[in-house]
Amino acid sequence: MTPLWVTGLPPAPSPRRPEPGWWEQYDVLMRNPREALNELQAHLAAQFDIPFSWVIAAPESSFAVPPEASATAWLVPEADRVVVAVDLKQPASLVAEMLLHLCAHLTLGHVRPGDARGHWDAPASLSPTPHRHWDREAGAYVDAHFARSVRRVSTLEECSPREKAWLVLFDHIGRMVGQQRTLHLTTEAYQAAAYQRQAAQRLVAQLDEYGGAMLCDGVGLGKTYVATTVAVHYANQWWDQLTDTKRSATDDPFRITVLSPNSVVSTWQREAIAPLAAYGVPLATIRVISHSKLSRIVPSSDILTRSRTAISDMEHLLLSDLVVADEAHNFRSIGARRTTVLRDLLRCPTSAPVGQIEGLHERRMAGSS
Numbered sequence: 001m002t003p004l005w006v007t008g009l010p011p012a013p014s015p016r017r018p019e020p021g022w023w024e025q026y027d028v029l030m031r032n033p034r035e036a037l038n039e040l041q042a043h044l045a046a047q048f049d050i051p052f053s054w055v056i057a058a059p060e061s062s063f064a065v066p067p068e069a070s071a072t073a074w075l076v077p078e079a080d081r082v083v084v085a086v087d088l089k090q091p092a093s094l095v096a097e098m099l100l101h102l103c104a105h106l107t108l109g110h111v112r113p114g115d116a117r118g119h120w121d122a123p124a125s126l127s128p129t130p131h132r133h134w135d136r137e138a139g140a141y142v143d144a145h146f147a148r149s150v151r152r153v154s155t156l157e158e159c160s161p162r163e164k165a166w167l168v169l170f171d172h173i174g175r176m177v178g179q180q181r182t183l184h185l186t187t188e189a190y191q192a193a194a195y196q197r198q199a200a201q202r203l204v205a206q207l208d209e210y211g212g213a214m215l216c217d218g219v220g221l222g223k224t225y226v227a228t229t230v231a232v233h234y235a236n237q238w239w240d241q242l243t244d245t246k247r248s249a250t251d252d253p254f255r256i257t258v259l260s261p262n263s264v265v266s267t268w269q270r271e272a273i274a275p276l277a278a279y280g281v282p283l284a285t286i287r288v289i290s291h292s293k294l295s296r297i298v299p300s301s302d303i304l305t306r307s308r309t310a311i312s313d314m315e316h317l318l319l320s321d322l323v324v325a326d327e328a329h330n331f332r333s334i335g336a337r338r339t340t341v342l343r344d345l346l347r348c349p350t351s352a353p354v355g356q357i358e359g360l361h362e363r364r365m366a367g368s369s
């Protein structure tokens with residue numbers, strides 16, 4: 001018996017994946033789909049092989065198909081075409097995904113003109129394992145033919161004009177939020193973690209711009225070390241300025257005050273501040289003051305007491321170039337004594353109480369909570 005060899009069968013059509021430009025245009029149309037139903041239809045028709053007439057309509061049109069409470073999309077067969085309707089009030093990404101799903105149904109012939117029944121979809125139809133057979137088929141079709149490829153670009157030449165425009169915009173925003181600003185080089189020796197240096201950079205940008213900044217990272221992200229990186233930056237900037245202006249450190253000391261909860265005052269001193277000496281931060285002019293010292297101030301309070309050789313904590317705070325409020329949420333209660341005191345102190349013109357000290361830097365206040 002002679003085996004029958006069949007040759008010359010056309011190869012299975014290879015999936016025609018959309019070009020990046022197709023996706024780009026699809027996303028543009030998705031920004032205002034209600035105004036672009038015809039364009040969307042043409043855009044999808046160019047990519048899906050649907051062998052009959054179909055239109056996209058807003059779901060307000062009346063349909064013969066009984067509405068399903070959770071339905072957000074419908075395929076409604078008419079005599080000579082199929083009407084595709086999507087609830088356009090959903091998020092654009094969902095609408096975009098749903099339209100692909102519906103077109104996959106049409107391509108697969110699930111609903112055709114003249115059919116007695118249509119098909120409806122809910123967001124669950126788009127889940128990785130939808131309930132119904134048709135939806136699984138449509139999902140597989142979209143996965144096979146419409147997976148968005150992830151493009152890796154290594155040079156500017158590979159970018160489209162639109163992408164170049166975005167890069168310029170991002171660069172601009174980056175400058176505005178301070179990502180381009182360079183911390184003092186010493187901070188790189190002090191802080192190896194890029195994340196914490198970036199956070200410090202943002203804080204410095206905000207401090208320079210507004211004179212105050214909040215650091216609100218979660219537990220364990222090293223807020224203390226972001227704050228000390230900021231201290232290293234400003235201390236070294238101060239050294240550079242002294243050199244430029246040929247002044248001495250005693251003429252114009254660089255003061256830092258850390259306001260900390262009682263429970264961590266010694267941790268600040270021992271673990272956070274002590275190592276800063278190796279990075280140019282003058283330890284003699286850093287003080288850690290507990291929040292509670294700000295709460296009750298009477299003429300005999302510690303915070304107001306001068307020693308024979310040193311100014312009081314209150315004066316130190318007033319003269320500080322950088323004030324770090326650890327656990328700053330302790331200052332959020334507007335009526336609380338310590339909040340009032342801190343607010344008034346930091347608003348106070350720096351020359352008022354101790355006018356003989358000049359050359360004070362603009363005071364900066366960094367809060368972390």
Ligand SMILES: [Zn+2]
Pocket residue numbers: 101105119120121125134135138
């Ligand atoms: Zn479906």
